[in-house]
Amino acid sequence: MIRPPLHALQGFVATARLGNLSRAAESMHLTISALSHQIRGLEERLGQRLFVRNPRGVELTADGQQLFDRVAEHLDAIEHALRPFGASRDEKLTLTLMPSFATSWLVPRLPAFLAAHPQLEINLQSTIRVVDFERDTDIDAGLRYGPGQWPGLESVHLFDDYLTPIASPALIERLGRPTLETLGDFPLLGAPGGRWSDWFARFGGKAPRRYVANFDDSETLHRAAIEGMGIVLGRLTLAWPLIDANRLQLLFDERLKADFSHFLVYPPRSRAHRGLGVFKAWVLEEAARYQAAQT
Template sequence: MARISLDLLQQFVVAARAGNFSRAAEQSHLTVSALSHQIRQLEQRVERKLFDRGPRGVQLTAEGQRLLDAIGVHFEGIDRALAVYRCRREEALTVNTIPGVMTSWLVPRLAGLVAAHPELELNLQSSTTLVDFERDPVDVVIRYGLGGWSGLQSECLFDEWIAPVAAPALVERMQGRDPHDLSAWPLLGDPGGRWRDWSEYAGVEVPRRFVAQFDTTDALQRAAVEGMGVALGRMVMARPLIDAGLLCMLGDRYMKIPEAYFLVYPPRSESHAGLRLFREWIKKEAAAYQQAIKCAPANRRVTARSP
């Protein structure tokens, strides 16, 4: 058998992972017919049927799966080897962080960075999955956690605080009930998680029954804004909602939690000029934010009323 070109094999791997010729063609910047022609060429060369084609897409045959298992890992290795050469233009910077931090904290501050450094070209990404710097063309991330990621540079930006928050409509509906006694309020979240920590910190008893639990912080705080119940708001995301009058703090106490926000990047990014500018800017913004949170409780809070 004559040697098969790497291009044919690469298109096969893309199509096999996509499970759909239309998506694979888009990823490879080809037409569907051109990609389909290349796959048929490969099937003719290896004299095997690699895909079962149907109205809902394509599926690997047993022979196709064996081929993918044999060669897919090698293309992954090539991608990892080339990752260090991607996105190395000094004025271009790719930043990744979780959606809540992107919309609530980072984006509202970026105008100052762009004004000070108009030469920067920012590519902003948000995701809930961890970036793999060996494979993903990302220069720097803002991560939430305890720190200490192996093989990466990490610098703590600011801490995180939590406090019970509720919509003004819910506060009105509760008709002046004591915000420190949460046993009478509808609560949102996990009763065995942060609420247990809060009850120990505040010296209050939290009921075992909760109205609803959510798998994302964004959904939890959205439910609180809609008046569904009281949430333990993370201040990075809850504070803008408080300032906008969409949420109120119940009481006037914050609780600092172990997790914090970190600037994280691989050693290869240290010499990136764009990252140096971004790092200097974000550390100043983070220091100012942390000081403001420490010194100034939320403007809108609900306290116990006198009888």
């Protein structure tokens, strides 16, 4: 009988759930090379290919899906059974959040929190995937950007986000600084309509007949602005580190409230998690301080 090592099955399940080798390796505190070696060894033992690569990461083959369906719940049961023999569950807090929000807002503030609460271990799982808390039972809570209502989850409002035109210093030096009335004469990044229309309707000026380029996520838009491609209607939460580093500059004091806001979300099972209670109190204080500085 083929008996693959348990750690190889754990690596397989983590990779299947995250759909990405680098994130799975990070979650298991392994190098990508070590995790890849585990999975190759598992495939050789079973004589089956378990994953195929795609532009976003990896996905299960039919054989891989069959293996996942058979072993994942049993590994979860083993982990659950062993928890009483390890560190207290309340001393470990696993959070899911977008990589861009982790980098721009949370991580710069975390050292002070961890210094004040050295008994608490924070595990951040930064991913663009919307986590299913019913399936991913190892995740305690999440930081999300959205409308504030997610079925089956409790949500706590942290702060609103705002939009304002920003541009690279090089573009400003090359073309000058626009006024509210002349903004539409400058190269703008975005799509016709949308929030740019709201901007011009509220603050005046005339929208351009065409925009230079559009991208489907804020982080890429900000990157294009850094490269001097044009002026972007930037999200301040993501843009502040770039502004502080003088890679982008604010053009106006005027701001639009974004369609969505930032929330702390968690399933009912996490209500009694003492570590989450400590984090919740802290992140609400940080959010209030940040919101006050924006208005």
